[in-house]
Amino acid sequence: xxxxxxxxxxxxxxxxxxxxxxxxxxxxxxxxxxxxxxxxxxxxxxxxxxxxxxxxxxxxxxxxxxxxxxxxxxxxxxxxxxxxxxxxxxxxxxxxxxxxxxxxxxxxxxxxxxxxxxxxxxxxxxxxxxxxxxxxxxxxxxxxxxxxxxxxxxxxxxxxxxxxxxxxxxxxxxxxxxxxxxxxxxxxxxxxxxxxxxxxxxxxxxxxxxxxxxxxxxxxxxxxxxxxxxxxxxxxxxxxxxxxxxxxxxxxxxxxxxxxxxxxxxxxxxxxxxxxxxxxxxxxx
Amino acid sequence: xxxxxxxxxxxxxxxxxxxxxxxxxxxxxxxxxxxxxxxxxxxxxxxxxxxxxxxxxxxxxxxxxxxxxxxxxxxxxxxxxxxxxxxxxxxxxxxxxxxxxxxxxxxxxxxxxxxxxxxxxxxxxxxxxxxxxxxxxxxxxxxxxxxxxxxxxxxxxxxxxxxxxxxxxxxxxxxxxxxxxxxxxxxxxxxxxxxxxxxxxxxxxxxxxxxxxxxxxxxxxxxxxxxxxxxxxxxxxxxxxxxxxxxxxxxxxxxxxxxxxxxxxxxxxxxxxxxxxxxxxxxxxxxxxxxxxxxxxxxxxxxxxxxxxxxxxxxxxxxxxxxxxxxxxxxxxxxxxxxxxxxxxxxxxxxxxxxxxxxxxxxxxxxxxxxxxxxxxxxxxxxxxxxxxxxxxxxxxxxxxxxxxxxxxxxxxxxxxxxxxxxxxxxxxxxxxxxxxxxxxxx
Ligand SMILES: Nc1ncnc2c1ncn2[C@@H]1O[C@H](COP(=O)(O)OP(=O)(O)OP(=O)(O)O)[C@@H](O)[C@H]1O
Ligand SMILES: [Mg+2]
Numbered sequence: 024x025x026x027x028x029x030x031x032x033x034x035x036x037x038x039x040x041x042x043x044x045x046x047x048x049x050x051x052x053x054x055x056x057x058x059x060x061x062x063x064x065x066x067x068x069x070x071x072x073x074x075x076x077x078x079x080x081x082x083x084x085x086x087x088x089x090x091x092x093x094x095x096x097x098x099x100x101x102x103x104x105x106x107x108x109x110x111x112x113x114x115x116x117x118x119x120x121x122x123x124x125x126x127x128x129x130x131x132x133x134x135x136x137x138x139x140x141x142x143x144x145x146x147x148x149x150x151x152x153x154x155x156x157x158x159x160x161x162x163x164x165x166x167x168x169x170x171x172x173x174x175x176x177x178x179x180x181x182x183x184x185x186x187x188x189x190x191x192x193x194x195x196x197x198x199x200x201x202x203x204x205x206x207x208x209x210x211x212x213x214x215x216x217x218x219x220x221x222x223x224x225x226x227x228x229x230x231x232x233x234x235x236x237x238x239x240x241x242x243x244x245x246x247x248x249x250x251x252x253x254x255x256x257x258x259x260x261x262x263x264x265x266x267x268x269x270x271x272x273x274x275x276x277x278x279x280x281x282x283x284x285x286x287x288x289x290x291x292x293x294x295x296x297x298x299x300x301x302x303x304x305x306x307x308x
Numbered sequence: 309x310x311x312x313x314x315x316x317x318x319x320x321x322x323x324x325x326x327x328x329x330x331x332x333x334x335x336x337x338x339x340x341x342x343x344x345x346x347x348x349x350x351x352x353x354x355x356x357x358x359x360x361x362x363x364x365x366x367x368x369x370x371x372x373x374x375x376x377x378x379x380x381x382x383x384x385x386x387x388x389x390x391x392x393x394x395x396x397x398x399x400x401x402x403x404x405x406x407x408x409x410x411x412x413x414x415x416x417x418x419x420x421x422x423x424x425x426x427x428x429x430x431x432x433x434x435x436x437x438x439x440x441x442x443x444x445x446x447x448x449x450x451x452x453x454x455x456x457x458x459x460x461x462x463x464x465x466x467x468x469x470x471x472x473x474x475x476x477x478x479x480x481x482x483x484x485x486x487x488x489x490x491x492x493x494x495x496x497x498x499x500x501x502x503x504x505x506x507x508x509x510x511x512x513x514x515x516x517x518x519x520x521x522x523x524x525x526x527x528x529x530x531x532x533x534x535x536x537x538x539x540x541x542x543x544x545x546x547x548x549x550x551x552x553x554x555x556x557x558x559x560x561x562x563x564x565x566x567x568x569x570x571x572x573x574x575x576x577x578x579x580x581x582x583x584x585x586x587x588x589x590x591x592x593x594x595x596x597x598x599x600x601x602x603x604x605x606x607x608x609x610x611x612x613x614x615x616x617x618x619x620x621x622x623x624x625x626x627x628x629x630x631x632x633x634x635x636x637x638x639x640x641x642x643x644x645x646x647x648x649x650x651x652x653x654x655x656x657x658x659x660x661x662x663x664x665x666x667x668x669x670x671x672x673x674x675x676x677x678x679x680x681x682x683x684x685x686x687x688x689x690x691x692x693x694x695x696x697x698x699x700x701x702x703x704x705x706x707x708x709x710x711x712x713x714x715x716x717x718x719x720x721x722x723x724x725x726x727x728x729x730x731x732x733x734x735x736x737x738x739x740x741x742x743x744x745x746x747x748x749x750x751x
Contacts, residue, residue: 206439208437211400211435212433212439212440212452212500214427215400215427216427216504217424217425217426217428217457218424226441226452226456227441231441231442231443
């Protein structure tokens with residue numbers, strides 16, 4: 024039996040992938056360089072904007088936002104949490120990470136929501152996309168991290184791409200779910216009154232799936248945050264950096280400080296993005 | 309007003325065109341449509357076809373016409389294809405076969421852009437579960453159809469407000485849909501369809517999700533509105549009472565086929581086959597209002613063997629113009645009129661017998677009111693006897709009790725009179741007419 028199994032020839036998938044990557048680098052290397060500089064440019068512009076005002080002014084601003092979207096408890100948490108970050112000397116790292124998350128989330132949503140809309144309406148695309156989404160979420164990040172580094176070098180480029188791969192699926196899934204959950208008769212009503220497909224989408228389907236899409240946005244941001252350490256591994260400065268350095272130098276304290284920064288940012292972003300949903304509803308009623 | 313009327317009559321006379329014409333329309337869900345249709349036509353049942361081809365026949369060879377201002381009701385059990393047939397008319401469901409004309413225009417193959425125009429201008433629709441937008445206010449829901457047509461916000465608001473009044477939702481325009489009860493929501497659904505002023509209205513079980521009292525209200529409201537602006541309505545329901553109440557003509561569906569099409573009277577009196585008969589019995593007699601629901605206790609009765617003088621005296625004391633005559637066991641013998649009895653008294657007769665009309669109308673406890681009404685139309689103010697299974701006198705229906713009975717059926721609406729006028733107005737033209745098409749035109 025064993026002999027029989029051993030006689031099954033090994034498929035050289037590894038060689039194929041390696042070959043493909045060097046072929047891509049050989050032929051499209053230039054394009055990837057451009058992509059990399061675009062990503063670098065956008066992320067550093069964003070972080071420049073975020074770090075340009077004095078830290079205290081930004082904290083006041085973020086606290087006000089937190090107050091309106093998530094209430095006074097969250098406002099207090101924001102003040103205390105961000106002051107802690109400042110005192111740990113992690114302010115600019117935090118803003119850099121925030122910049123990466125904003126950029127990555129934008130890309131995730133720009134891809135995920137339209138794909139989700141189309142997949143909700145096309146059986147075929149739904150069937151094709153579901154296993155791909157599973158793959159994107161279960162494939163260990165390290166596997167695609169290395170080719171990204173080959174293609175894009177170190178820094179924001181591979182960090183953003185890896186984040187996008189890992190964090191896009193909930194945007195697709197929850198948009199699809201939201202649209203499929205719109206009652207059939209409501210969509211029929213739009214058609215019956217002579218709505219074009221675009222009118223149906225923007226006046227009926229999207230508004231009625233908004234809460235589901237909002238949940239998707241929240242999850243995208245949370246998943247992006249969970250990639251911060253991976254971003255640190257590919258040389259992206261930010262809150263991942265102290266964690267990675269701490270682990271390399273067995274400096275648990277340093278890693279812990281980085282961890283605190285990530286948690287503070289995660290809690291603020293989570294509550295605030297959930298608040299956008301609630302805020303929208305209460306302001307209407 | 310009279311000018312408008314004249315114009316309508318003229319149009320009806322000149323153009324003998326139906327507003328909706330459906331020819332050989334079939335709808336199959338699933339792949340092997342042609343094969344499924346052939347099997348079904350060659351006599352296999354819907355279930356057999358489903359088992360063998362995996363395709364479901366929604367509608368099979370439907371043929372009918374709807375005339376301007378007619379309320380055309382489609383009725384049948386769940387899964388009989390009512391919704392599918394309705395949706396084939398505005399092509400929400402694409403028919404597999406057959407032709408559909410609206411206002412003489414062949415719409416089965418027009419491109420989607422033109423189809424949208426037809427839907428915007430010609431056919432509105434009301435849904436069972438309302439199909440409203442819960443994120444919008446009442447007014448914004450009502451103006452949805454106008455919004456789709458690209459009409460300015462100002463005009464939209466104005467006509468939405470007008471329509472709001474029409475369905476009795478004054479002052480509720482800025483509420484959110486989720487704040488309204490089911491009945492209110494369907495008023496919004498109705499208003500949304502009315503606001504766009506299309507001449508055809510498709511209604512898919514619009515009142516089925518409402519509880520019975522509210523349903524009555526909505527039927528009255530619908531008849532009221534229909535009385536003002538006459539639209540052509542195709543109305544789907546599974547409630548025979550509703551069908552008989554609203555429909556000028558009724559089509560009964562079974563397994564995708566129209567098994568009978570005619571006026572309510574026609575269907576009640578001459579069920580085309582056993583299925584219709586069962587349908588009419590099962591659904592009808594439980595629900596349609598019956599004689600016993602409007603009968604009252606007779607104030608006095610006369611007994612066979614009593615003398616005319618005694619009876620006349622009793623009638624005068626009770627203020628009766630007629631009296632029913634029964635035997636000792638209360639078996640109904642007949643009806644005596646005061647004048648006749650008085651004549652016997654003058655002639656010094658001992659026996660009441662000569663004054664008793666034994667052919668006076670009598671109905672059973674469970675006779676539908678529809679069959680009771682004509683007795684009053686023909687026969688002035690004589691009361692009608694209601695007898696039980698053993699032909700014993702159970703009660704009487706007099707004009708007053710009939711009207712009172714009909715009006716109490718709409719208790720919740722306060723404006724009960726509508727109910728009677730709704731039925732009463734339509735009844736005489738239905739009696740003896742039998743010709744549905746005629747009626748459609750008159751309506
Ligand atoms: N989209 C669809 N796909 C497949 N089969 C369908 C579809 N819509 C309806 N059918 C089938 O077509 C038949 C007719 O359905 P339809 O909805 O028209 O019935 P109905 O008379 O409106 O019933 P109900 O009173 O339950 O609304 C049923 O057998 C149903 O299962
Ligand atoms: Mg239906």
